[in-house]
Amino acid sequence: MYSIDDGLKENIKHINKILMNKYKDVLSLDREFSKKYIQENVGPIVKLNKFTMDELFNFTKSGGILGIDGSKNRMGGAYPHFIEIYQGLAKSTLYKDKAIYKTDFYTPLYLENEGVNLLENTVEKEEQIRSKKLSSIEVEAALEGIREFNPYAVMMDGSLIRYDIECFDKWMELRRECEERGIILVGVIKDIKTSIIGDLFMNDTSLQIEECFYDRELLYGLLEYGEIIRIQSEVTKKSEEGFASLFMRSSNAPSVIGMDILDSQKDHLEEMARLVFTLTPKDSRGVPLWLDIVDSEVKIPDKMIRGLLESYLDRSILEMFFISERDKRTM
Amino acid sequence: MKVVGITTQQEVYIGSKDRNFRINEFLIITDSYQGDLMGEVVEAEAYNKYIPLSMHGELADSSVIESLKAIGYNVEEDTIYIAKVRLLNEALYPVEAGSDVRIPEFDEVKDLMIRSSVDEGLVLGVIKSTDQMAKGMDEEYKDLLYTFEDGQLKSQNEIPYIYNIKSMHQYPHVGVFGGSGSGKSFGLRVVLEELMNLNIPTIVLDPHFEMDFSEIEDYMPKDKAVIYDDKFKCLQVGFHVGVKFQDLSTQDIKNLLDASSPLTDAMNNVVDILFKRNDSYNSFHNRLKMLVEAQEEGSLDRISRRIEESNSNLEREGWQKRKELYLNYDKICPYSSVRGILWRLNRLNNEGIFSKDIKEIEEGLHMGKLIVIQGSTRILQVFSTYLVNNLYHKRREYKDALYKKVTADYFPPFIVVTDEAHNFAPKGYDCPSKSILKEISQEGRKYGVFLILATQRPTLLDETITAQLNTKFIFRTVRGSDIQTIKEETDITEEEARRLPYLKTGDVFVSESAMGRTIFARIRAANTTSPHTENPFDELKNKTEEDDNKFLEIIKDKLPINGDDFINVIKEIESETGLTYPLDLFEEKLNDLVDKGMIEKQKTPFFNVYR
Numbered sequence: 029m030y031s032i033d034d035g036l037k038e039n040i041k042h043i044n045k046i047l048m049n050k051y052k053d054v055l056s057l058d059r060e061f062s063k064k065y066i067q068e069n070v071g072p073i074v075k076l077n078k079f080t081m082d083e084l085f086n087f088t089k090s091g092g093i094l095g096i097d098g099s100k101n102r103m104g105g106a107y108p109h110f111i112e113i114y115q116g117l118a119k120s121t122l123y124k125d126k127a128i129y130k131t132d133f134y135t136p137l138y139l140e141n142e143g144v145n146l147l148e149n150t151v152e153k154e155e156q157i158r159s160k161k162l163s164s165i166e167v168e169a170a171l172e173g174i175r176e177f178n179p180y181a182v183m184m185d186g187s188l189i190r191y192d193i194e195c196f197d198k199w200m201e202l203r204r205e206c207e208e209r210g211i212i213l214v215g216v217i218k219d220i221k222t223s224i225i226g227d228l229f230m231n232d233t234s235l236q237i238e239e240c241f242y243d244r245e246l247l248y249g250l251l252e253y254g255e256i257i258r259i260q261s262e263v264t265k266k267s268e269e270g271f272a273s274l275f276m277r278s279s280n281a282p283s284v285i286g287m288d289i290l291d292s293q294k295d296h297l298e299e300m301a302r303l304v305f306t307l308t309p310k311d312s313r314g315v316p317l318w319l320d321i322v323d324s325e326v327k328i329p330d331k332m333i334r335g336l337l338e339s340y341l342d343r344s345i346l347e348m349f350f351i352s353e354r355d356k357r358t359m
Numbered sequence: 360m361k362v363v364g365i366t367t368q369q370e371v372y373i374g375s376k377d378r379n380f381r382i383n384e385f386l387i388i389t390d391s392y393q394g395d396l397m398g399e400v401v402e403a404e405a406y407n408k409y410i411p412l413s414m415h416g417e418l419a420d421s422s423v424i425e426s427l428k429a430i431g432y433n434v435e436e437d438t439i440y441i442a443k444v445r446l447l448n449e450a451l452y453p454v455e456a457g458s459d460v461r462i463p464e465f466d467e468v469k470d471l472m473i474r475s476s477v478d479e480g481l482v483l484g485v486i487k488s489t490d491q492m493a494k495g496m497d498e499e500y501k502d503l504l505y506t507f508e509d510g511q512l513k514s515q516n517e518i519p520y521i522y523n524i525k526s527m528h529q530y531p532h533v534g535v536f537g538g539s540g541s542g543k544s545f546g547l548r549v550v551l552e553e554l555m556n557l558n559i560p561t562i563v564l565d566p567h568f569e570m571d572f573s574e575i576e577d578y579m580p581k582d583k584a585v586i587y588d589d590k591f592k593c594l595q596v597g598f599h600v601g602v603k604f605q606d607l608s609t610q611d612i613k614n615l616l617d618a619s620s621p622l623t624d625a626m627n628n629v630v631d632i633l634f635k636r637n638d639s640y641n642s643f644h645n646r647l648k649m650l651v652e653a654q655e656e657g658s659l660d661r662i663s664r665r666i667e668e669s670n671s672n673l674e675r676e677g678w679q680k681r682k683e684l685y686l687n688y689d690k691i692c693p694y695s696s697v698r699g700i701l702w703r704l705n706r707l708n709n710e711g712i713f714s715k716d717i718k719e720i721e722e723g724l725h726m727g728k729l730i731v732i733q734g735s736t737r738i739l740q741v742f743s744t745y746l747v748n749n750l751y752h753k754r755r756e757y758k759d760a761l762y763k764k765v766t767a768d769y770f771p772p773f774i775v776v777t778d779e780a781h782n783f784a785p786k787g788y789d790c791p792s793k794s795i796l797k798e799i800s801q802e803g804r805k806y807g808v809f810l811i812l813a814t815q816r817p818t819l820l821d822e823t824i825t826a827q828l829n830t831k832f833i834f835r836t837v838r839g840s841d842i843q844t845i846k847e848e849t850d851i852t853e854e855e856a857r858r859l860p861y862l863k864t865g866d867v868f869v870s871e872s873a874m875g876r877t878i879f880a881r882i883r884a885a886n887t888t889s890p891h892t893e894n895p896f897d898e899l900k901n902k903t904e905e906d907d908n909k910f911l912e913i914i915k916d917k918l919p920i921n922g923d924d925f926i927n928v929i930k931e932i933e934s935e936t937g938l939t940y941p942l943d944l945f946e947e948k949l950n951d952l953v954d955k956g957m958i959e960k961q962k963t964p965f966f967n968v969y970r
Contacts, residue, residue: 084429092431121432309423317423321409
């Protein structure tokens with residue numbers, strides 16, 4: 029058996045104690061109270077119905093749904109000796125065999141196109157470039173997808189605001205095109221990172237909650253299956269950027285997903301929420317099956333990337349730059 | 360369809376996005392370097408990456424899959440089909456991955472599938488999973504037979520399986536293995552029907568009284584029905600056929616007596632000494648009986664006294680004879696053994712074995728008929744030993760004479776068929792029928808005498824004989840030990856052995872030495888039916904109904920019957936039909952009919968009225 033250092037065990041126990049302590053106020057909040065508080069201050073809690081088959085056929089008639097997702101694979105060791113490969117995919121529910129792939133790569137060893145100097149490059153800057161690259165190819169794929177397939181709606185994996193932040197120019201292009209052509213653009217957020225409710229809690233003096241908690245923690249197990257919280261535009265910062273959003277419990281799993289939509293299209297938010305709800309298996313993690321399918325299509329196994337690099341890079345280049353000591357370790 | 364994954368010279372995986380594979384299907388791989396390679400599917404799988412088997416309870420429920428379909432995306436279309444294919448002949452190099460795969464045409468597989476012409480072989484069934492290739496089949500192979508599936512007759516749309524009976528000359532003897540209800544007896548019936556079609560002289564040992572071919576299956580269309588009436592003969596041992604005592608040799612008689620349980624050395628000795636060539640049953644029986652009587656007297660003195668005390672000459676002569684026998688044989692033939700032989704002889708005689716001969720069988724064989732010998736297992740063991748020995752040696756004498764260029768009576772080649780073969784040639788202990796079957800299994804080929812042995816327990820069948828069965832029909836088998844035996848004795852693969860317990864009734868693996876590989880076939884629908892196919896529970900039901908109706912018929916014109924008037928009614932019935940019912944039984948029967956709703960019972964203050 030493995031022998032575990034006692035110090036490590038103590039540390040883990042310590043973390044448990046800290047977290048319990050920190051969350052005891054929140055955890056002790058009454059469920060009904062929280063719900064009521066949210067109803068009053070965040071937005072109404074509404075129970076959704078699934079679409080019927082006939083209603084779903086209308087989506088097919090009006091062009092189907094375009095799913096967008098991206099993936100990245102990294103190979104190599106520490107900075108700057110690594111390469112990252114990005115792939116974006118736009119896949120329509122109607123055109124099974126025609127999927128649009130966009131690819132890009134990043135390595136700190138080659139930054140000419142990035143317009144930065146290797147020496148001046150800071151870690152944040154680098155991080156930014158990488159996020160931008162991934163977001164950009166996703167948006168590019170989406171753009172080409174709507175031109176090619178003319179879908180009823182575009183479902184992006186992740187928050188729309190991310191594209192707004194990370195690749196503003198391309199995003200605006202997509203946004204304009206969607207608004208002009210009346211294509212609904214919606215983001216499905218598997219991991220919500222907001223603290224809308226947490227902020228309200230903290231700022232409410234009657235509650236005596238000093239710390240800021242995340243929505244993910246606060247909403248865990250709070251909503252019933254199929255319930256959404258329509259977030260009123262006053263409480264979210266997103267509205268300033270031009271987005272409307274909601275939280276939803278889309279499966280039996282107690283965690284909650286988020287969705288956002290262009291402000292100009294916010295009348296469609298609930299319709300899209302119903303669609304997501306309909307497409308999510310009851311016993312899943314809460315992600316619509318369609319996005320899971322797009323996700324599994326876009327993902328490239330690390331093995332395959334390695335194979336590609338091995339076959340198309342000169343061995344000396346590969347060895348010199350992208351094979352880390354860790355890759356060669358056999359133990 | 361393409362070759363995918365890692366390949367070897369023997370096995371490849373084939374993937375397809377739109378075509379499901381069937382086990383035992385034939386495919387041709389077009390390898391760009393090695394040309395066309397033929398293979399057979401040994402395992403088939405289907406997989407959908409979006410509907411994985413998840414152990415964490417996360418499962419795409421059908422409503423979501425339906426919903427996705429409604430917005431245009433059919434997840435089910437993402438299913439991929441994978442087949443493991445074994446090449447029929449080992450390739451020189453591992454097969455090129457990515458090679459195209461196609462379905463073969465009939466001409467390409469003809470030599471593999473069809474080894475005999477329709478007229479000269481046994482058309483036993485169809486080769487499974489060959490319907491696609493059968494489309495381009497020559498006319499002569501089409502519409503030869505029906506299969507029987509899911510309770511109805513189906514016309515043939517696959518390549519026929521024709522057993523090349525001529526190959527028996529090089530690869531003699533057939534085994535038919537399978538548990539009860541697996542279609543074994545049924546398969547045997549089809550084999551026999553085909554043997555009759557070809558007029559091949561055949562002896563069938565039938566302990567179950569089921570190999571009767573006079574009843575045509577009801578499902579057979581009238582115009583396709585084949586009548587076998589003049590091609591076979593059912594003969595019962597002791598009733599139609601028997602042993603001609605005068606023709607028996609000492610060994611024959613020993614075999615006969617040996618059949619129920621082995622003879623002791625002393626008993627063997629008694630037969631050797633007391634049985635004389637050309638003895639009739641009576642002479643042999645008398646000799647035994649008199650010796651026993653003499654021995655029962657106990658001493659020479661007492662026998663002598665008997666002679667003196669005799670009243671008539673006849674009696675005196677009788678005792679004189681006994682005395683002679685006593686003097687000659689008492690010392691060498693112990694009383695108990697002589698008695699044992701006498702008992703056994705009596706028993707055989709009571710079964711009628713010695714009252715007939717086998718002439719009818721011989722005549723039938725000469726005419727190319729199928730002779731079904733019926734009797735209990737024990738009787739058949741006794742009789743078949745004598746019969747098969749006799750016939751085999753007749754055939755042998757003829758062939759040997761031919762070789763020596765001397766004249767001899769013609770005797771045709773023939774086939775011996777038996778169900779429950781493990782009773783006739785058991786493993787582990789000796790029985791007389793085993794030695795002759797063993798002899799035929801080893802040398803029969805030379806003389807044109809062949810065996811078809813069916814058994815549900817191949818493990819219990821003598822190993823020397825099993826080893827000589829060059830063709831094996833293997834039906835569903837569940838017992839582990841039998842599957843093990845089958846694996847050892849045939850060329851069926853591990854995958855096929857694993858399928859054995861799940862085979863459908865009538866599906867069969869045919870392992871032929873002549874073919875060098877196993878064929879998966881389905882036995883055709885038999886033209887005739889066994890006399891035992893009525894379900895015993897149906898029989899019960901029908902019988903009760905029949906009885907009720909009969910009783911109703913009798914009392915119909917006596918109705919209404921008053922409860923106090925039974926006696927008179929019974930009397931009337933008795934005088935009209937001669938049937939007498941006790942009072943209680945009569946009332947019970949009436950009440951029974953009331954229960955079944957056939958008559959009504961009315962209660963009055965005094966008695967019940969049945970109407």
